[in-house]
Amino acid sequence: MAECVNDSDAEGRISYGDYVVLKRGDVFKSVQVENKKKVVFEKQWFFLDNAVGQLYGTRFEIEAGGSLKLKAAKHSGDSLDSKEAGQDNRHIVDDGRSQKLSRDDIETLKEQGLKGQEIVQQLIDNSTTFKDKTEFAQEKYIKKKKKKYESDITILKPSTRLLAMMYHGREPGKICHLRYDTLAQILTLGNIHAGSKIIVFETCAGLVLGSVMERMGGYGSVIQMYPGGGPTRAGMESFGFPSHFHETLHEFPLCKVNALLAGTLDLSEKDADSQATGSGNGRSESSQETSGVSEEKNSEHQSMEVSVDPQEEMRRAERERLREQRMEEKRKKLASAAALLEGRNADGLVIASRFHPCPVLMGLLKFVAPSRPFVVYCQYREPLIECYTKLREQGGAISLRLTDSWLRHYQVLPNRTHPVLLMSGGGGYLLSGTTVAADAAKARNQHKSEEPVASFVPESVSKVL
Numbered sequence: 001m002a003e004c005v006n007d008s009d010a011e012g013r014i015s016y017g018d019y020v021v022l023k024r025g026d027v028f029k030s031v032q033v034e035n036k037k038k039v040v041f042e043k044q045w046f047f048l049d050n051a052v053g054q055l056y057g058t059r060f061e062i063e064a065g066g067s068l069k070l071k072a073a074k075h076s077g078d079s080l081d082s083k084e085a086g087q088d089n090r091h092i093v094d095d096g097r098s099q100k101l102s103r104d105d106i107e108t109l110k111e112q113g114l115k116g117q118e119i120v121q122q123l124i125d126n127s128t129t130f131k132d133k134t135e136f137a138q139e140k141y142i143k144k145k146k147k148k149y150e151s152d153i154t155i156l157k158p159s160t161r162l163l164a165m166m167y168h169g170r171e172p173g174k175i176c177h178l179r180y181d182t183l184a185q186i187l188t189l190g191n192i193h194a195g196s197k198i199i200v201f202e203t204c205a206g207l208v209l210g211s212v213m214e215r216m217g218g219y220g221s222v223i224q225m226y227p228g229g230g231p232t233r234a235g236m237e238s239f240g241f242p243s244h245f246h247e248t249l250h251e252f253p254l255c256k257v258n259a260l261l262a263g264t265l266d267l268s269e270k271d272a273d274s275q276a277t278g279s280g281n282g283r284s285e286s287s288q289e290t291s292g293v294s295e296e297k298n299s300e301h302q303s304m305e306v307s308v309d310p311q312e313e314m315r316r317a318e319r320e321r322l323r324e325q326r327m328e329e330k331r332k333k334l335a336s337a338a339a340l341l342e343g344r345n346a347d348g349l350v351i352a353s354r355f356h357p358c359p360v361l362m363g364l365l366k367f368v369a370p371s372r373p374f375v376v377y378c379q380y381r382e383p384l385i386e387c388y389t390k391l392r393e394q395g396g397a398i399s400l401r402l403t404d405s406w407l408r409h410y411q412v413l414p415n416r417t418h419p420v421l422l423m424s425g426g427g428g429y430l431l432s433g434t435t436v437a438a439d440a441a442k443a444r445n446q447h448k449s450e451e452p453v454a455s456f457v458p459e460s461v462s463k464v465l
Helices: 002-011 103-111 116-125 135-149 160-170 180-189 207-216 254-262 272-281 283-302 310-342 357-367 382-394 438-450 459-464
Strands: 019-024 027-032 038-041 044-047 059-062 068-070 152-156 197-202 221-226 249-253 348-352 373-378 397-404 429-435
Touching: 019 038, 019 160, 027 038, 027 160, 103 116, 116 135, 160 180, 160 207, 180 207, 180 373, 180 429, 197 207, 197 357, 207 221, 207 348, 221 254, 221 310, 249 254, 249 310, 254 310, 254 357, 348 357, 357 373, 357 382, 373 382, 382 397, 382 429
Parallel strands: 197 221, 197 348, 221 249, 348 373
Antiparallel strands: 019 027, 019 152, 038 044, 059 068, 059 152, 373 429, 397 429
């Protein structure tokens, strides 16, 4: 029992090598805790060494020299709220002359060692219009100045919600403008749970892949279908999963799906991706070999004796051995993923990519077992309408739904509750459904085609009959 408590306590504390999320206000950034590594966040640099051993969710203050210091808890005497306030702001003119402190004066205060809260207090004391503002305007002024001059950060443990908010706020194009509420619906509609076998095809920097793995908790199998030379997993790595999570992750190239479906996949051949990777890694080596051969040929004309450096030959052999080892590991991963797909009994399919989803969906649905959910995300509606029409025509899916999500943030404060002025215009669209057996789908379609068309009987005629 004591060991379990110690393990849970260790998981809740920051340690070297962990991925963490830095938070200041509504801004987030994912970084890895490394020894004496300089981190730049919101135009400030600091080191995370003093955060090691502290609990996640701890608030720190950045001191001179980039070191972190635990932020003391707020006391009632630390409040900056003014007791004197005006009735309205009609007589306040924003002419830029209400603040007595200049930029040079503020820099001097910083050099003297004043903290953010002390600088904000100086700005309040030297403002000629602060006392004339209303209570609400004073709070807004203090909040704005705190955001500018206070150097506090909070270190949080990575989660799907935090990373989705971080990507959507900083680089929404990398995740196809996938909003965090839409991501939550993907995990729900896809019925992602521990012990299942899920096929994931995404080009959202690995965010959707990491969200699926987090929901499964390290139990089951995740098969990542990827385009190009290799999978992209930057977002997944930001979760900081333990090693046993990675054992459940498999990868399979999208270009080999047709060969796997046709039963012509040859695992013994050296695939083009491995050759491209090998040639990319050893391009300089090949050029050196080519130049070396040409130089040897030229030297043969001059002298019959050709000297070979044994150390260079050993290095060349070592590089070749490492390349062959990488290719063998890639072939093993390909074989394990192909074995999982050949059963065609996956428990779900998740697609969220910048490519047109229709051909990808039609190809990957063949690996999903009957009566299993699938969900497709697209930033635009028209590609999903095409998928919807295609599925209705050929069958194989029921309960098709094309939906979009809408989200609005509200400010909830006394006498000031209202929607936030800036909000996201759209969260993308989702196509979801449930697979059915191909034979049952054909029979159902045939039955519909054989049914006689019901003739229209006017209401007056029906009453007479």
